[in-house]
Amino acid sequence: MSGAKMVVQALIDQGVDTVFGYPGGAVLPIYDEIFLQNSIKHFLVRHEQGAVHAAEAYARSTGKPGVVLVTSGPGATNAVTGLTDALMDSIPLVVLTGQVPTFMIGSDAFQEADTVGITRPCTKHNWLVKDTDALAHTLHTAFHVACSGRPGPVLVDIPKDVQFANGTYEGPAKIKSHYQPQLKGDLDAITALVEAMETARKPILYTGGGVINSGPVASQLLRELVEATNFPITSTLMGLGCYPGNGDNWLGMLGMHGLYEANMAMHDCDLMINIGARFDDRITGRLDAFSPGSTKAHIDIDASSINKVIHVDIPILGDVAHVLEDMLKVWKARGRKTNSKALKTWWAEIDGWRKIRCLDYAADSKVIKPQYALERLEALTKDHDRYITTEVGQHQMWAAQYMTFNDPNRWMTSGGLGTMGYGVPASIGAQVAHPGSLVINVAGEASWLMNMQEMGTAMQYGLPVKQFILNNERLGMVRQWQELLHGERYSQSWSESLPDFVKLAEAFGAKGILCSDPADLDEAIMQMLAYDGPVIFDCLVEKHENCFPMIPSGKAHNEMLLGDAAIKGAIDASGSVLV
Amino acid sequence: MNALNITKGTSSKSAYNLRSGHADLNERHTLAVLVANEPGVLARVIGLFSGRGYNIESLTVAEVDHEGHTSRITIVTSGTPQIIEQIKAQLGRIIPVYDVHDLTVEGPSVERELSLFKVSGKGEKRVEALRLADVFRANVVDSTLDSFTFEVVGSPEKIDAFADLMRPLGLAEMARTGVAALSRG
Ligand SMILES: Cc1ncc(C[n+]2csc(CCOP(=O)(O)OP(=O)(O)O)c2C)c(N)n1
Ligand SMILES: [Mg+2]
Numbered sequence: 001m002s003g004a005k006m007v008v009q010a011l012i013d014q015g016v017d018t019v020f021g022y023p024g025g026a027v028l029p030i031y032d033e034i035f036l037q038n039s040i041k042h043f044l045v046r047h048e049q050g051a052v053h054a055a056e057a058y059a060r061s062t063g064k065p066g067v068v069l070v071t072s073g074p075g076a077t078n079a080v081t082g083l084t085d086a087l088m089d090s091i092p093l094v095v096l097t098g099q100v101p102t103f104m105i106g107s108d109a110f111q112e113a114d115t116v117g118i119t120r121p122c123t124k125h126n127w128l129v130k131d132t133d134a135l136a137h138t139l140h141t142a143f144h145v146a147c148s149g150r151p152g153p154v155l156v157d158i159p160k161d162v163q164f165a166n167g168t169y170e171g172p173a174k175i176k177s178h179y180q181p182q183l184k185g186d187l188d189a190i191t192a193l194v195e196a197m198e199t200a201r202k203p204i205l206y207t208g209g210g211v212i213n214s215g216p217v218a219s220q221l222l223r224e225l226v227e228a229t230n231f232p233i234t235s236t237l238m239g240l241g242c243y244p245g246n247g248d249n250w251l252g253m254l255g256m257h258g259l260y261e262a263n264m265a266m267h268d269c270d271l272m273i274n275i276g277a278r279f280d281d282r283i284t285g286r287l288d289a290f291s292p293g294s295t296k297a298h299i300d301i302d303a304s305s306i307n308k309v310i311h312v313d314i315p316i317l318g319d320v321a322h323v324l325e326d327m328l329k330v331w332k333a334r335g336r337k338t339n340s341k342a343l344k345t346w347w348a349e350i351d352g353w354r355k356i357r358c359l360d361y362a363a364d365s366k367v368i369k370p371q372y373a374l375e376r377l378e379a380l381t382k383d384h385d386r387y388i389t390t391e392v393g394q395h396q397m398w399a400a401q402y403m404t405f406n407d408p409n410r411w412m413t414s415g416g417l418g419t420m421g422y423g424v425p426a427s428i429g430a431q432v433a434h435p436g437s438l439v440i441n442v443a444g445e446a447s448w449l450m451n452m453q454e455m456g457t458a459m460q461y462g463l464p465v466k467q468f469i470l471n472n473e474r475l476g477m478v479r480q481w482q483e484l485l486h487g488e489r490y491s492q493s494w495s496e497s498l499p500d501f502v503k504l505a506e507a508f509g510a511k512g513i514l515c516s517d518p519a520d521l522d523e524a525i526m527q528m529l530a531y532d533g534p535v536i537f538d539c540l541v542e543k544h545e546n547c548f549p550m551i552p553s554g555k556a557h558n559e560m561l562l563g564d565a566a567i568k569g570a571i572d573a574s575g576s577v578l579v
Numbered sequence: 580m581n582a583l584n585i586t587k588g589t590s591s592k593s594a595y596n597l598r599s600g601h602a603d604l605n606e607r608h609t610l611a612v613l614v615a616n617e618p619g620v621l622a623r624v625i626g627l628f629s630g631r632g633y634n635i636e637s638l639t640v641a642e643v644d645h646e647g648h649t650s651r652i653t654i655v656t657s658g659t660p661q662i663i664e665q666i667k668a669q670l671g672r673i674i675p676v677y678d679v680h681d682l683t684v685e686g687p688s689v690e691r692e693l694s695l696f697k698v699s700g701k702g703e704k705r706v707e708a709l710r711l712a713d714v715f716r717a718n719v720v721d722s723t724l725d726s727f728t729f730e731v732v733g734s735p736e737k738i739d740a741f742a743d744l745m746r747p748l749g750l751a752e753m754a755r756t757g758v759a760a761l762s763r764g
Contacts, residue, residue, distance in 0.1 A: 116619060121630055125674040128618065145674055178615075179674055304668035307661065 003132040004029035004163040007096065010139040012039050013172050016067050018058060018432060019043070020051040024071025026098025026111060029163035031069075043432060043461060045425065046453035048075050052082020052153075053422050053451070054429030056091045057412040061387055061430045063215060065092040065146050072098045073111030076157075077118065081419060083153045084122040088416025089238060090213055092151035094142050095123075101161035102130050115157045124152030130159065132167030140172040149181030150302040151213055181301060185318030185326060193273065193297045193314050194331045200271035201342035202294075202349075203231045206254065206283075209238030209415070210276020210300060212408045214320035219243070219408045221324035222275065228328070229338050232350055234262040236277050238415045241405035251350065255283040256551050257397040260358035260560060263549070265350055266291055267557035274298040276320045279310040280416070289556035299323045358549050358562055359401055368518050370395065370470045370541040374402040374442070377468060380525050384438040386410065387430040391423035391447030394476040394547040399442040421450030427465040428457055438466070438529070445471040445538075446495045455508040458534040466528055467536045472543045473498060480546045484561075501538035508534070516540040605657045607636070608683040609690060609760045610667065612652040615675035616642050623673050624652055633666050634658060637692075637735070637757035649677065655735075655758050682760050690760040694738045699726040700749030708748045715741050726751070 001009065007030050011019065019042045023031045034042050045051040048070045055066025070079055076097040086093045100109040116128045125145050127138050138156055146154045197203060205226065211218045219242045226233050226249050233243050234254040243250060252259030254266055266272065272294045277283065279298075284290045290310060297314035298306050306315045316323055331337075361371045388403060389412040390396040396413060405411045412430055414422040427441035441448075448469050458465050472495075479493040505512030511531045515524040515538070528535045548563035614620045621640055628635050637655040642648075656666060663681070670679045682688040696717075698708045705727070712719065712729050715737070721728035726749075731741050735758055742753060 117622070120619065120623060121626055178677060302672065304665065304672050306668070308665055308668075311661070 001169045002029065002033075002164060002166055003135050003158065004033045006132070006136050006167070006169050007139065007158070007163070008033045008037055008040065009169055010136055010172075011067060014140070014143045015064070017041060019067045019069050020045055020054045020058070020429065021069030022048050022051060022071065022075060024075050024098065024111070026072035026100060026160050027069060027075075027096075027158075027163075029160065030096070030098070030158075042069070043428075043457065045428075046456050047451065048078035049081050049421065050425035050428070050451050050454045050457065052079050052086065052093065052095065053419075053425035054432070054454075054457075055093050055095075056082065056086050056089075056422075057389055057426035057429035058433045059091050059093060060212075060412045061409050062433045063409060065094055065143060065151075066429065068093060068095040070095070070097055071111065072100055072115065073113045076113055076115040080118060080122060081417075081421075083119055083155065085414055085417040085419045085422065086153035087122050087124065089414065090151050090209060091153065092146040093153035094139075094146050095153060095155045097155060097157045098163070099128065099157045099159040102159045103161065105159065115155070119155050122153075123155045126155040126157065128157045128159075129162055132162050132165040135162060135167060136170045137175065140170075140175045141177055143172070144175060144177050145179055148179060150210075150305075182317060183301075183319040183322045185299065185316040185323035187326065187330075189314055189316045190323065190326050191330055193316065194327060194334060196271050196295055196297065196314065197229065197231075197273070197331065198334070198337040199339055201339055202265075202269045202346045203229075203271040203273065203343075204265050204269040205231050205233040205273050205275060206235075206266060206277055207233060207239045207242050207275045208236040208277025211235075211239055211242035211320050212276075214276065214301075216408060218276075218319075218321035218324060221321060221328060223247075225324060225328060228331075228336065230340070230343055230347075231273075231338075232265055232347070234258070234266065236280065236283055236415070237400055237413060239277065240400060240411045241408045244406040245404035246406055253400050255280075256285070256553075257401065257547055257549065258551075259401070260356050260549050260562065261350055261353035263551065263557040263560055264353045268349070269294045272296045274300075274312070275324070276300065278305045279308070281309075284310065285551045285559075286554055286556045291557070356562070361545075361563055364542065365518060368516065368521060368539060368541045370398050370472065370545055371402055372518060373470060373521060373539050373541055374398050376521050377440070377442070377525060378403045380522065381438060381440065381529065384529075385434075385436070387412065387434060387437055387439045389413065389423045389426040389430060389439070389441045391441070391443040391450075392418045392420045392477075393444040393447055394472075394480060394545070395442055395444040395470040397477075397547045398470070403442075420447035422447075424448060424451045424454045424467065425457075427467070428454055428463055431458075431463040431465050432461070435463075439464075440466045440468050443467055443469045444476060445469050445473065445498060445501075446475045449499075452504075455505075455510060455534065455536070459509050462533070464531075464533050464535075467534070468528070469501065469536065469538055470541050471498070471501070471538050472541050472545070474543055476545075477547070479544070483544075483546065484550075484552065501536050505534075505536035510534040510536055512536050512538065514538045514540070603659055606660060606663060606683075607655065607657045608663050608681055609688065609758060610654045610656065610670070611680040611682055611760060612654060612670055612676060613678040613680075614650050614652060614673075615677065616648040616650040617675055620650070620673075620675045621652070623675070624654070624670065627669055627673065628656075628666075631665075631669065633662065639757040639759055653758055653760050680762070682762055685762055687763040688760050689763055690734055690758050691732060692735050692738055692756055692758050694731045694741075694753065694755040695720070696729045696731065696741065696745055696750060697726055697752040698729065698745050698749050699751045701725055704748045708745060711741075711744050711748075717741065
């Protein structure tokens with residue numbers, strides 16, 4: 001079998017039916033094989049970065065690995081941002097790159113780049129395959145590595161002569177890899193955690209993307225745990241949906257733009273149970289003031305995440321679903337104990353923080369407030385079978401705050417890397433995976449322009465993605481930092497010379513909708529939802545709105561800045577909470 | 580290095596307190612890393628150290644099991660206890676890494692390094708260099724009328740000491756292999 005055919009065969013044997021890619025000289029033999037078969041559908045993007053982000057959202061929304069095929073040199077270098085994004089957010093991807101023939105490697109051949117060298121720090125692992133006989137084995141191992149343990153992107157670089165040459169194909173069954181991450185947590189550590197849970201007066205569950213990566217069972221078990229113990233629960237940006245946003249025990253997202261009640265509870269708790277999160281700096285704020293009075297437990301499949309930034313008392317290395325299952329078993333066997341009296345007081349304290357109503361904002365009848373736009377979008381779409389992607393900036397944080405995620409795998413955003421330009425291709429990847437569902441990209445106008453070429457992909461494949469642009473004509477998040485930290489010197493944070501988004505939509509063959517009056521908003525959103533095809537919705541919003549709450553960099557959780565409306569509420573409601 | 584800027588003792592319950600009072604002091608550790616002998620594996624290890632800002636004091640690598648395609652990388656590094664733990668966990672995450680041993684904590688171990696010294700000089704100094712070489716059990720592996728090349732095998736400290744002595748006696752050039760280490764017994 002030729003190497004090129006092996007690639008297609010290996011993908012089929014791995015259960016892959018969708019590939020995002022872009023052809024070029026060094027992958028032509030593989031594209032030839034793709035032409036000759038019908039099992040795998042190839043989606044032609046408009047830029048390789050788009051292929052990787054689309055594959056990320058495909059993976060995130062299905063739980064399956066995303067697959068990308070690009071050419072050598074510029075094809076591979078264009079994929080680098082997406083690879084880094086996937087590495088930071090632990091998204092399983094298998095990226096296949098063409099390479100110049102083996103006998104030309106090192107000669108500065110046309111479109112040669114040291115792809116494995118360039119992508120070594122931004123992949124979980126990568127391979128250059130120099131021999132067709134090793135190709136099938138490498139490809140199957142690549143899938144194994146991408147999906148096992150803490151998931152991540154892998155890359156297989158395939159020289160053109162290896163694609164042309166013949167070799168022996170082997171199926172996935174024979175793959176033996178020494179890479180077998182530990183799934184079960186240590187029972188003694190789990191028992192220590194259960195003991196701490198039984199007596200905790202102020203417990204909190206701090207959850208993250210690891211719950212979602214672990215799979216639907218993990219989210220199910222988490223819900224069971226919350227219901228059984230009545231512990232409050234918060235999550236990072238990456239974990240939204242692992243516990244229902246409309247659930248009683250939900251405190252909202254935590255962190256830099258997290259909810260007041262979530263951050264205060266993290267600060268004041270006496271037992272913090274970190275489940276699949278990583279104490280990222282957007283979460284912890286000032287390290288030496290991070291939750292000073294708590295015993296900390298950390299469940300993570302990646303040993304290097306444990307004790308990396310925050311030293312924990314009870315480390316548990318394992319897969320979230322496996323550990324939660326054992327945790328529940330042990331807790332039940334020991335008599336389902338919690339300190340319910342203390343918990344009641346704890347909830348009363350939390351309810352006090354909730355009364356601050358930290359997401360309140362000053363309404364306006366003339367200008368659309370971005371928060372209002374998202375509240376309306378939420379209200380009008382929450383009953384849909386819905387997937388949300390975002391770009392990066394204020395709109396992303398508002399989407400996390402004002403939209404509700406009741407199920408895992410419904411929320412696709414660039415967390416660790418904060419990649420502007422993620423949302424448009426991500427919406428395409430999610431829509432490819434869920435053709436009948438409503439997919440909305442909540443975007444800022446500046447981010448949206450970074451990968452807007454992918455509207456062409458949406459048109460080509462009839463993907464009815466809705467691009468909901470909160471257009472403040474500003475690099476809003478940058479502007480906010482300049483306002484708060486740089487004396488309102490707005491250096492280069494204007495979005496100048498913006499296109500007419502309605503005409504732009506029409507130029508692509510999509511529908512454009514412009515809305516600038518709060519009174520028209522509902523109808524305009526309904527119009528977007530009713531349209532059977534891609535829509536670019538240009539929502540002109542208040543230009544200088546700031547995103548609150550905010551923990552300024554280097555501050556502690558209890559040093560949160562609240563918005564004007566909430567500060568008024570705070571003073572009315574409970575006097576001096578904000579010391 | 581204390582890049583993380585964590586202050587100890589901020590709480591009675593938090594494990595910040597569990598660290599010893601000297602937790603911010605650098606320790607020197609010798610790590611033995613067993614890896615699959617495949618292309619790029621050394622680049623992965625070195626890239627990890629440079630990318631995350633860890634120190635490398637010495638690094639040696641060679642295949643140790645031809646049949647099993649296994650190489651052994653011996654790394655001498657330094658950092659706070661927390662950083663050392665991070666280094667080990669990060670090394671363990673590299674896919675072709677089979678095993679990471681911290682020889683400094685896993686019981687007694689022996690460390691040896693091979694070094695070559697070219698010492699040029701005449702008369703009194705030349706005689707003194709030869710006499711000291713004898714004390715250090717150095718071998719003379721090359722000699723000309725106005726230079727000796729010594730081979731010294733021993734712990735890094737012994738080699739440092741020999742270098743200090745040779746400097747005033749006309750040390751012209753020196754080469755060291757880096758540390759090879761094994762646990763004892
Ligand atoms: C690729 C990239 N470049 C720069 C940044 C820094 N950055 C973060 S948010 C932001 C502004 C985003 O503006 P917009 O998309 O309009 O969103 P808004 O904040 O206005 O809602 C910038 C420039 C980034 N995150 N990603
Ligand atoms: Mg903007």
